[in-house]
Amino acid sequence: MSVGIVGVGSYLPHKILTNFDLEKMVDTSNEWIRTRTGISERRIVDDDVNISDIAVEAAKKALLNAGLEIKDIDLIILATCSPEMVMPSTSCLVQKKLGAKTIPAFDMLAGCTGLIYAITTGAQFIETGMYKKVLVIGADALSRHLDWTDRATCVLFGDGAGAVVLGEVEDGYGILSNYLAATGAGAELLRIPAGGSGMPATEESFEKKLHCIQMSGGEVFKFASRALPQATKAVLKRANLTLADVKYIIPHQANIRILETAAKKLGVDFNKLIKNIDKYGNTSTASIAIALDELQRANKIHEGDILLLVGFGAGLTWGANVIKWGGNKKNR
Numbered sequence: 001m002s003v004g005i006v007g008v009g010s011y012l013p014h015k016i017l018t019n020f021d022l023e024k025m026v027d028t029s030n031e032w033i034r035t036r037t038g039i040s041e042r043r044i045v046d047d048d049v050n051i052s053d054i055a056v057e058a059a060k061k062a063l064l065n066a067g068l069e070i071k072d073i074d075l076i077i078l079a080t081c082s083p084e085m086v087m088p089s090t091s092c093l094v095q096k097k098l099g100a101k102t103i104p105a106f107d108m109l110a111g112c113t114g115l116i117y118a119i120t121t122g123a124q125f126i127e128t129g130m131y132k133k134v135l136v137i138g139a140d141a142l143s144r145h146l147d148w149t150d151r152a153t154c155v156l157f158g159d160g161a162g163a164v165v166l167g168e169v170e171d172g173y174g175i176l177s178n179y180l181a182a183t184g185a186g187a188e189l190l191r192i193p194a195g196g197s198g199m200p201a202t203e204e205s206f207e208k209k210l211h212c213i214q215m216s217g218g219e220v221f222k223f224a225s226r227a228l229p230q231a232t233k234a235v236l237k238r239a240n241l242t243l244a245d246v247k248y249i250i251p252h253q254a255n256i257r258i259l260e261t262a263a264k265k266l267g268v269d270f271n272k273l274i275k276n277i278d279k280y281g282n283t284s285t286a287s288i289a290i291a292l293d294e295l296q297r298a299n300k301i302h303e304g305d306i307l308l309l310v311g312f313g314a315g316l317t318w319g320a321n322v323i324k325w326g327g328n329k330k331n332r
């Protein structure tokens, strides 16, 4: 059986935080942020909005795009790095808000590679015949975990959500190969140390800002610049394809210079890599789905196009999917 993406949607909060706004908050400059990261602005959720809210908005759009309703969905997997709370899972909050009664729902914690892990996992449920339609969401509000006095991290991230619906497609279409990897040896390079059972919230953890993102930027940069090309090559090999077959590489949007370095290593035209980091910053698990949705809405993806989705993030984790777009009789 072939499993593919039969619907896609995304949601960005309306509030825009520009580099010029950040100049007034922290010792940085538009020039530094633009040249070092490629980011001009990012979206930030309002105080009364949670990630389950933005996840629901993205999910509704993906369902609409698929021509489906929530009653048609058998399973929800929500990838995130900023769950609404430790317990229950954010996916259960989303399930309720979408009006689903008892379908299973679980969170996928795989850093910014979460969407790739979730697509790969969701597809297995369909391939085994256990479920027919799976809703996969990537949603993050990492603005809630930023130390707004730490210029090395607070300029990088933005909030957003993206979603895809997975379902059976015609033979030869859909997901052609998957590649997943992780190395806990790099766990300390990118983390939010407090808030879990290892370091519950205390006055001290609050004062030391241990609920905020800590990152060894240079090390993560080196890792990402290696992981992206490696996952790209590995997933293409599994699909028995080459870069020449790929219409678009849709990478996780973390830093434009990571994408430039990866494109050079791969020897691929930079235009083949989809970029929207200038508008949204790093939206973590949402970035790939947001970029995919924008491409589709711009009518830039056509039946039979080969897309390569590739991510990397905390864990450390990395992974990729190769997808032959289309083959969905009902929807396209």
Ligand code: ACO
Binding pocket: 027, 028, 029, 032, 033, 036, 037, 111, 112, 151, 152, 153, 155, 190, 215, 216, 217, 218, 220, 221, 224, 254, 255, 258, 282, 284, 312, 313, 314
């Ligand atoms: N504004 C101005 N100056 C800054 C800022 C800022 N916002 N941030 C850092 N600097 C300064 C530093 O203090 C340093 O100054 P110094 O030389 O006087 O000590 C100088 O700029 C250079 O700092 P570097 O850290 O060497 O800058 P670099 O070019 O490496 O860029 C960055 C830093 C953007 C964080 C880069 O390392 C990076 O993008 N790393 C990867 C980040 C990433 O991808 N994270 C997420 C991946 S996974 C996920 O998505 C969860």
